[in-house]
Amino acid sequence: MAGLELDGSNPDVSLLYDINGLAKAAPTWFDRVMEFVGEYGIMLGLVLVGLWCWWSMRKRGTAEDSVTAAAAIVWAPLSAAIAILINVPIRGFVERPRPFNDHDGLEVLIHGKTDFSFVSDHSTLAMGIAVGIFVANRKFGFIAIGLALFAGFSRIYMGVHYPTDVIGGFALGTAVALLLAPLAMALLTPLMAAVARSPRVGWFVRSKNAAVAYADEQDGARGIPEPRPGSGRGDLGEKDLAA
Secondary structure (H helix, E strand, C coil): CHHHHHCCCCHHHHHHHHHHHHHHHCCHHHHHHHHHHHHHHHHHHHHHHHHHHHHHHHHHCCHHHHHHHHHHHHHHHHHHHHHHHHHHHHHHHHCCCCHHHHCCCCCCCCCCCCCCCCCCHHHHHHHHHHHHHHHHCHHHHHHHHHHHHHHHHHHHHCCCCCHHHHHHHHHHHHHHHHHCHHHHHHHHHHHHHHHHCCCCCHHHCCCHHHHHHHHHHHHHHCCCCCCCCCCCHHHHHHHHHHC
């Protein structure tokens, strides 16, 4: 692999120089923005998209939908974490050096990276979360996947990863999020249903409609009768007028 990495005809290296060359041509302030966005900003954006998805589905969905949505939202970060753990032995097996260790002339925006390059942790984490959100809701999932793609681009732009590092991260994050989703949902859905029945933390799962139904159930359990026809003021007023 080292021979290919040092070969100038390798398209992986050529694309690395092409994308990283944008950093050389960009003003310093823009590189600083890309450094923050690529390292922290996109991850924060994915968290916000996940919270937005959870709030939207909890607000509008039925009781059953809210439980399923909550399980899928919880699966998003879990799938990303599992993918990162799987990447640990992959990195140790491949042992690919960072591109700036083998190639001169790169504009490296983030220094101090001493670990191996393949697979990109940031790309794995971002795509794992994004595909997990996609499992919950396609509209929000497409937004999250767009952010994840930009996260991968930023890693090449900053000179800390090869394009194939990023592609490998995307593949790993997607595979874990999708292949393990059926098992994860089978385990998480009953757990979220149990949380929904909790009077203290049930709000995390229950939709607005489910919350109303839950309140009615609690009133019934406490012996509070429901209003009966003819017991309201409107009915009394109608009787008085009829008299």
